[in-house]
Amino acid sequence: MLSVKTLVAVGILVAGCFSLGEGIIGGREAAAHSRPYVASIQVPEGDGMKHECGGFVVADQWVMTAVHCLPTGPNGRKVVLGVHSLSRAEDTKQTFEILELHNHPQFTAHNYDNDIALIKLDRPFNASEAVGAVAFLRAGGVNPGTDAEVETAGWGSLDNLGSRPDTLKEASIRVVSSDRCRRSDYFGRKFTDNMICAHKLCPDPCDRPHKMEDSCDGDSGGPLLYNGVAVGITSNGGKKCGQVKKPGIYTIVSHYTEWIDGVMGRGADA
Structure with a gap:
């Protein structure tokens, strides 16, 4: 039987490996307003609003996000820009109604x-x-290859228990090969050519399988950046966060240039 001292030591090690204070999954707090393009999509809750999903500004009146972030349409949701702390009053915050959802x-x-x-x-x-x-990557641009370092940011869960941060978190992660993400023990046939998967195995003192950097529930809709350019949209960041064989999945933005131009063109003419 393990001694009390041994159990305490194990508990301290586990707590260190799953520390909530570092953000996203194993990330860190972003410098305030260092990512001015990141948006918080918020849903009514009681007398106030609650962060539901992320997004990112791609033009003076346009925010890119994920379809699954607004499953019932706008339905009272608002977009808030200039956010660092979700709870504190900030003079930088600008709140918008959703005029159109495409x-x-x-x-x-x-x-x-x-x-x-x-x-x-x-x-x-x-x-x-x-x-x-x-800026976002357009058709003909070069997407990051396997092991390329990319970045993501959001106010998503810090762990699989759903604990949420108040301030914006960010993480540096690495692209996992598409061949690996298509394996049956990863995502199998659900992983398509329109997707990038990425996470990061972190170094000791924690064992690698237990210490990850990854996106999670609530980060959906936020950007995946490569050399400062948005190349992906957090899509399946909420699935089994921080697990080795379930890296975050991101929609490849450059595959949709024609559709994006069509939507934003129609909006500009309206």
Whole structure:
């Protein structure tokens, strides 16, 4: 039988491996407003609003996100830009109604294929150090290859118990090969050519299988960045966060250039 001292030591080790203070899954708090393109999509709760999903600004009146983030349409949801702390009053915050929601017409709920949506805000944002657009990769651009370092950010769960942070978290992760993510012990046939998968096995002192950097529930809709350019949309970040054979899945933005231009073009002409 293990001694009390041994049990305490094991408990301390496990707590260190699953520390909640580091963010996303094994990430860190972002410098305030260092990612001015990140949006919080919020849903009514009681007398207030609650963060539900992420998004990112791609033009003066447009936010990119995931289809599965707004399953019932706008339905009272709002988009907040210039956020660092979800709970504290910040002069940088700008809140918008959703004027239009455009879900990709070929979105497949079974496996989240084509999980890309565009939100038209009710007015252009006021550009500032805390609010601005990010460039996104277009058709013909080079997507990150296996083992390339990419970045993601959001207010998603810190663990599989659903504990949420108040401030924006970020993580540096690495692209996992598509061949591996297509394996039956990873995602099998659910993983399509429109997806990138990524996470990061962290070094000791924690054993690698138990210490990850990954996206999680609530990070969905947020950006995956490569060299400062948005190349992906967090899609299946909420599935078994932080597990070796279930890395986060991201929609490849460059596959949808024609659709994006069509939607934003129509919106500009309206």
